[in-house]
Amino acid sequence: MTDTENTLSLVLAAVCLVWYSILWAIGILGCTTARRRYRSRPRSPLASADRSSVPGVSILRPLKGLDTNLYENLESTFVQEYPNFEIFLCVENEHDQALSVVRDLIAKYPKVNAHVMIGSEPVGANPKINNLIGAYRKAANDILWVLDSNVSVYPGTLARSVDILEPPPKVSSGHSRRIALVHHVPLAFATEHTLGSRVEEAFLNTNHAKMYLAINATAIDSCVVGKSNLYRKSDLERVDGSLKPNSASQNSPHGTGLAAFGRFLAEDNMIGLALWHELDLRHDVSCDVSRNSVGNMSFYDYIHRRIRWLRVRRHMSLAATILEPFTESILVGLLVAAALHHLFAVPPWLFLPAHFLLWIIIDVDVYASLASRPIAFEHGFWPFLGAYALRECLALPIWLYAVWGSRVVWRGKTYIVTGNGEVHLPAKGSSKWSLLNLFRTRDDYYEPIELSHD
Template identity: 65%
Template sequence: MLSDAITDLPTKTHVVYLILSIVGIAWYIILWSIGLLGCISARRRYRLRPRSPLATVSPSSAPGVSILRPLKGLDTNLYENLESTFTQEYPNYEIILSVAEENDQALPVVRDLIAKYPRRDAKVVIGEEVVGVNPKVNNLIRPYRQAVHDILWVLDSNITVAPGTLGRSVDALVGPPSSSAVSPPSRRIALVHHVPYAVATEPALGARLEEAFLNTNHAKMYIAINTVAVDSCVVGKSNLYRRSDVDRVNGSLKAISPSISADGSLDATDDRGLAAFGRFLAEDNMIAGALWHELGLRHDLSCDVARNAIGKMSFADYVWRRVRWIRVRKHMVLGATLVEPFTESVVVGLITATCLHYLFHVPRWLFLIVHFGAWLPVDLDVYESLAGHPVPESSKWAFIAAWFMRECLALPIWTLGMVGSEVDWRGRTYRVLRNGEVERADDRQRRSVSWLPWFGKGNQEGHYERLDAADNGQ
């Protein structure tokens, strides 16, 4: 009996390897399908950006919009970023710019723009209201309450938008008039968002890596996931939604409770609205998820991008930024975060090369050449769709080198992100808790990563992006 078991062992091992190889190849096909969906959807959505009909109507005929821009310090290209909201081709909107402190360096820029555009309805709000640990939410509370209009457009301070963005976004939010009284009802659009498009303004390594990531792999997967639209997937760089909807949710991600009456009024003791999201690090992603799950509403992408101006982002900045959001995501969507390495080109390429070698004796090196030779053009095509032009010839090879480096770094950075729950931003340390909530970490209890001294902790003060803008898959 023992001899028979030993004889059967190679056969059983072969069956296991056979099954794993088939599963690996099937996963590769699925991943390619998702990637091609993102690429094709990017072509269809972003290569043609028609002018909104709302751009030329009278102010009384266009839905009013309040643009909220929370500010802190001198972000890269701050003047140009803010000016892009003063030049929107839309007849009915106000701008509210907010800072937490009276001596904030952004205030002279804000006042220059208000003086330059005296006919634009714009004002500045100074002073935050602390409702949680999230500084962006604290900065937004007062503008959120003072906004004249129900439709709110919240933009981060490092974002530039095209003049037609607001009109096209309102088109997507409001939707076309119903063409048929017998058309089946569909879930209303509650939030319109814009895919981030990175612009490296400095030749720093971290900036090049971030540009290569956001404009290719991240955008491709982000667009594909939102095209399938089986769940909420939103980055909070530029979001348009209704205050009346946000006032009905609290971040529990559970169906709306009886505390809300049929006319939409709230129980006075119920903690809902923007202030309820001050306990989250990625408040933008949680607001989107709440609108989706608590109210049963959905999201849409407009045909515009949110242009991220990236300044002097060092290699350490890039690494710790990616680590930050992996640590946030693993507490919010653990399953998706665990799968993430198997969606990256290097890991899935090595796995598939091994599977094909086992099944068909295909040389691993040959498959990897074909694999990357096909993967890269798809990513470059996504870049072209977002940018409106191919990668410039003058920087093409530098971009491709940054792309390869980013792909190779994905797994090590993911591993680093999975081994901790603390994140640093602007000199403060936060501990990520269940569901993405955060608390300030006691300095005496901070866990250092002294075994990676060469990475440093990055420049937490001056670079590129607020911590509280979610990076889903970002």
């Protein structure tokens, strides 16, 4: 080995160790944030306040078909411990099967101010935005709470979220800028234990949650998942998704408000980015989770889902997508094992077991914090560990497959993702064969879970 090669190898080994230290700092930050935020949920004083003394909230729920957990998910918004809210339940047409569940709940809770919205307005390629736009315009309140149909929440979630979005004047939120968006970390429940469901549960509740919490704790940029978000309509009417400050005042060709985000598939992330960059406002994460029950998800459904969101994220945040494989336990573990062996002659067989053991301890601790209880692994520790290990092994192959394409499938429709994160439907007659399409099954893999009260 020449002097140049030796110097280069030393530099690369040192870079690996520095990056490894950064990753552990991120992991510990995510773990400690989860412990501090989710191990207890205090009751908000807004839960028992007078109606006239709290800001009104309009809850928007987009619906399509009968998710098998639909009744429990929707009921969780009807039973919110908050004195001033209305609910909009939105379907595309009058034949949607979700309407039977909606009408049952309205009959069960006649005192709740609930509205059924039937119809869709094509303001963009995103069917969720098209579904919600009518309710968005009719909402009586400035604060909007948008929840996906596969999410259930604790009864105290709304009150605690409004506490963050609009804190009392004498209470400091800890942020120098006003909070414009409150979001909730997804907590997955694999109630029907197919392989895909187990892997999805292992991913969302460990690695995904850890990184999500750490990124939001550093507040270096917007990082939002759209399962359950609160924001103000008045703020949304000032942004257009261009991510340019004050762009909305310059006659944006896309307009402003919710309709402007219909051109994005990941409208949740774009709304968060727009509030952050166009208005210079900030976000915060509640101490509540969005309870996302995952039922009959096949192994190939899981792969398709990861490919879809990797491709969307690549067009929205290329640098973060490129770095992602180097945040995964297997690849970084192998690189650091080689670096330690080269620099200090540490045997890989000694380092790697310790590396993987400590990594999973951190991830399981995050899972326990989100669940607000020790993880009992009622369906067995070894099945969980197997799903967790499979997820780790799949991370790099899925990433390699995903980064070379722009077509994604969502809710049975194919979209093309463009360089700025926008999507459009492919031209009629165009198609792209994929080996994974041979194994594709369905999207309705949500199953009932018991709705517990806090």
